[in-house]
Amino acid sequence: MNKLNGGIPEEIVPEVLEIASRNYANNSQAYSASELIQAGSEAQIPGEFIQQAIQEVRSRQKRRQKQRKILATIGASVLAISVIWSIGTYNSFSRHASQAEAQWAQVENQLQRRADLIPNLVQVTQAYTEHEKEIVSLLQQSRQAYLQADTPEKKAVAIEQVNDAINRFQDYAANNYQLQSSQLFTNLQYEITGTENRIAVERMRYNQAVQRYNQTIQQFPNSVLANGLGFETQPFFQAKNTEL
Template sequence: MNKLNGGIPEEIVPEVLEIASRNYANNSQAYSASELIQAGSEAQIPAEFIQQAIQEVRSRKIRQQKQRRVLAIVGASVLAISAIWSIWTYNSFSRHASVVQAKWAQVENQLQRRADLIPNLVRVTQAYTEHEKEIVSLLQQSRQAYLQADTPEQKVAAVEEVNDAINHFQDYAANNSQLQSGQLFTNLQYEIAGTENRIAVERMRYNQAVQQYNQTIQQFPNSVLAQGLGFEIQPFFQAATTEP
């Protein structure tokens, strides 16, 4: 009681008065069973029917409360399950996306390895002839295009230029017996062949990872969540490699 007799903060006074008024209204509008029976007798309704009606109404209210509790529990369960599913699915998307990125990094390593062979091809070409400026220029430009590419799409396009330049070099070397007899050229042929094999393997692994990722985000209902979270279909690496 001492707490009630203490000062009431001004900021809670409106809320206190509102709640008190509501409680008073609810209490003043309540009727006792005897009052209802009396009202029923005035309407010539027997008391037992009034009692029965009171019991039915109370039972219905209890059932409604139970139904609301069940619905609340079901709703909370659905929300919890949806949240768990969303988190699990997001983690799955992220995991597959990370695998795709890792596999692409391996592809890039091998593409970079091949691009780094071009200066050696240029040196071999220049060592045996001073008249193949076109091949030298083509090799140098293709390597520069690859080094300037940033996105996977740009790198795939630049790879085509590297392939074309190396193919021109291979055609030139096939008709130059003096060049073919050199040890440096022979070593480069082994390097080119080995790099092409590594690229083929890493490209296959990358495409497998992309396929798994794309299938995961395209399946319903994953596709709905993927679209909302910004996970997009990734392209396959279809660039053709050169023939060693």
């Protein structure tokens, strides 16, 4: 009581009056069971029916409260499951994307290895003839195009130019017996063949990784989350092998 008799800070007076007014209004609008029975008798409704009605209404209120609690629990559970699923799915997207990216790096290593053979091809060509400037130019241009390519799609186009240039060199070498007898040329043949085989293996592994990634983000409902997070399908590497 001492606290109530103490001074009330002026800044909380409006809030106190508002709450008191609301509580008074709610209390003044409430009716007792006897008041309801009295009102029912005026309408010629027996008191026992009023009592039954009161119990039924209270029972309905309890059911509604229980249903609201159940719905709130279900909603919270669905939200929690959605968050957990989203996190797990995002991690799956990232993992598959990283695997495809890592595998593409292996493909690039082999493509770079193949492109780096071109200076040796130029050297051996110039060593045995001074008249094949066209082949030398073609080899050099194809390597430059590859070095300037900065996406898998551009790399695929550029490596085709490299393959065409190497094929032209192979055709030239097939008709140059002096070149074929060169130990340097023989070594290059082994290098070209080995590199092409490694490219084929790494390209297959890359395409498999891309396929797993694309399937993951395209499946429903993963596709909905993937679109919202900016995950897009990746292209396959379609470069063709050089015929040796």
